[in-house]
Every structure is written in structure tokens, then in C-alpha cells.
Amino acid sequence: MPRFAANLTLLYPELPFLDRFEAAASDGFRGVEYLFPYEWPAHELQTRLKDRHLTQVLFNLPPGDWAAGERGIGCLPDRVEEFRDGVGRALEYARALECTRLNCLAGVKPVGLDEGVARDTLVANLRWAAQQLAPAGITLTVEAINSRVDMPGFFLDTAEKTLDVLAAADEPNLALQYDLYHMQIMSGDLIRSLQRYLSFIGHIQFADNPGRHEPGTGEINFDRIFSALDEMGYSGWVSAEYHPSGATSASLSWLGASS
Numbered sequence: 419m420p421r422f423a424a425n426l427t428l429l430y431p432e433l434p435f436l437d438r439f440e441a442a443a444s445d446g447f448r449g450v451e452y453l454f455p456y457e458w459p460a461h462e463l464q465t466r467l468k469d470r471h472l473t474q475v476l477f478n479l480p481p482g483d484w485a486a487g488e489r490g491i492g493c494l495p496d497r498v499e500e501f502r503d504g505v506g507r508a509l510e511y512a513r514a515l516e517c518t519r520l521n522c523l524a525g526v527k528p529v530g531l532d533e534g535v536a537r538d539t540l541v542a543n544l545r546w547a548a549q550q551l552a553p554a555g556i557t558l559t560v561e562a563i564n565s566r567v568d569m570p571g572f573f574l575d576t577a578e579k580t581l582d583v584l585a586a587a588d589e590p591n592l593a594l595q596y597d598l599y600h601m602q603i604m605s606g607d608l609i610r611s612l613q614r615y616l617s618f619i620g621h622i623q624f625a626d627n628p629g630r631h632e633p634g635t636g637e638i639n640f641d642r643i644f645s646a647l648d649e650m651g652y653s654g655w656v657s658a659e660y661h662p663s664g665a666t667s668a669s670l671s672w673l674g675a676s677s
């Protein structure tokens with residue numbers, strides 16, 4: 419079965435954030451991720467990881483003003499300096515947390531911004547960021563996020579668009595972040611698409627659809643998908659990034675069934 423990680427931003431909402439590491443380890447997770455580490459001192463996070471022998475699997479580059487609705491600044495031509503500062507900040511945390519994977523959010527394209535300008539900006543930003551991160555052994559993933567339900571206007575909303583941008587940026591440490599929940603909404607045909615894009619995938623996340631809750635609450639056949647990932651030889655992390663429909667530990671029967 420795949421190596422499962424817990425997304426601590428979405429899982430264990432019943433606990434204060436810093437207590438979620440302990441809870442995830444007690445439930446059997448060996449890896450954790452979360453959206454952003456930046457509001458906590460790195461040493462606080464380091465201690466939680468070390469105490470429970472957890473691997474920090476991934477976190478996102480700074481996304482701009484998240485509270486104001488920004489969802490990344492990678493495609494915004496007037497924010498390149500801020501993007502570059504964010505890469506430096508993320509690198510400091512990644513070093514402290516021994517994290518070898520960062521994710522870049524492309525952002526929502528403002529209505530008046532030319533598509534080509536947004537794409538060129540993103541390609542140049544990704545190339546620059548990948549080159550900064552490579553000496554530290556870090557892979558930069560780029561996530562395709564559905565623009566139908568969760569992030570209207572998100573610039574990269576399909577695996578195909580994301581791979582096109584990655585090919586243009588053309589750096590060896592760039593990869594696709596494949597979130598089964600978003601891809602089910604945008605295109606479906608999940609197993610065939612995982613097979614097709616396997617060599618470009620650097621990280622996988624999941625939630626059932628509709629609802630973005632745990633496996634078994636929606637239409638996705640997770641037993642079949644997890645087996646298929648094994649059959650394909652996928653050896654990376656697969657992170658649970660869902661809103662538990664009740665207490666988190668009670669939502670993990672998929673983990674028990676698979677370990």
C-alpha cells in the first residue's frame with residue numbers, strides 16, 4: 419500500500435495545530451504536511467517532528483494574502499519580487515524541517531491579465547525557483563486545482579495545463595502535484611490519468627468527492643486507486659487532505675484497511 423501522510427491543516431481540526439503532530443503519529447502516520455509553516459517558529463515544528471519521528475513531507479510556498487482570498491502569486495507579473503522572497507523564506511523552513519518537497523500555487527488569474535503574460539510569468543518564476551531549490555535537493559511541485567468548486571479562476575486547473583507549464587520551465591526538479599479530489603472534479607478517469615502522468619508526478623493528495631471528506635463518503639474507488647498506484651510502482655507520498663466528516667481518528671478506516 420502507498421506511504422500515507424496526514425495533512426495537518428485539514429485533519430484533526432478538533433485539536434490545536436501543534437497538537438496534531440502527536441495525534442497523527444498515534445494514528446499510525448509516519449509523514450505529515452500542512453499548507454504553511456510560516457506562523458510558527460521553525461524550532462517549534464522541528465521539535466514536534468523529531469519527538470514523534472515524523473517526516474515533513476511537503477508545504478507550500480508563501481501564497482500572497484491567503485486571508486484576502488489570494489491562492490498563490492506565481493502567475494502575477496507585478497509580484498515577482500515577493501515570489502522570490504517567498505522562495506527564500508520557504509527554503510529556510512525546508513532546511514530546518516528537512517523537507518525535500520515544496521509546492522507552488524500558481525494563483526488566480528485576474529480577469530484583465532493576459533493569459534500569455536500570466537503563463538510567461540509563471541514559467542519564469544518556476545524556473546528561477548527550481549534553480550534556487552536544486553542545490554538543497556528540493557523538488558518543487560505544482561498543483562492543478564479545480565476551478566469549478568473550490569478555486570474559481572485558478573490558473574492551472576488541469577494536469578495537462580500544469581504539465582505544459584512544467585515542460586516550458588524545463589528544470590529537472592519540477593514535478594506535478596496530483597490531487598485526486600481536484601482531478602476527479604475536472605476530468606475523472608483517474609487511474610488512466612495517473613498511469614499517463616506517473617513519471618511527472620512528485621506528490622499525490624486525496625479526498626473523496628463530492629464533499630472533500632474521507633474515502634467512502636463519495637464516488638471515488640480508493641481501494642482500486644491505491645492498488646493501482648502500487649501496481650504502477652509509485653513510491654512517493656500519498657497525503658490525506660480532506661475535511662473529516664466527524665472526529666479525525668474515526669475517519670481513518672481506509673488507513674487501517676490498507677496498513
Ligand SMILES: O=C(O)C(=O)[C@@H](O)CO
Nearest residue numbers: 453478521523561597623
Ligand atoms: O487545496 C489543495 O488541494 C491544496 O493542496 C492546498 O495545499 C493548496 O495547495
Ligand SMILES: [Mg+2]
Nearest residue numbers: 561597623659
Ligand atoms: Mg491538494
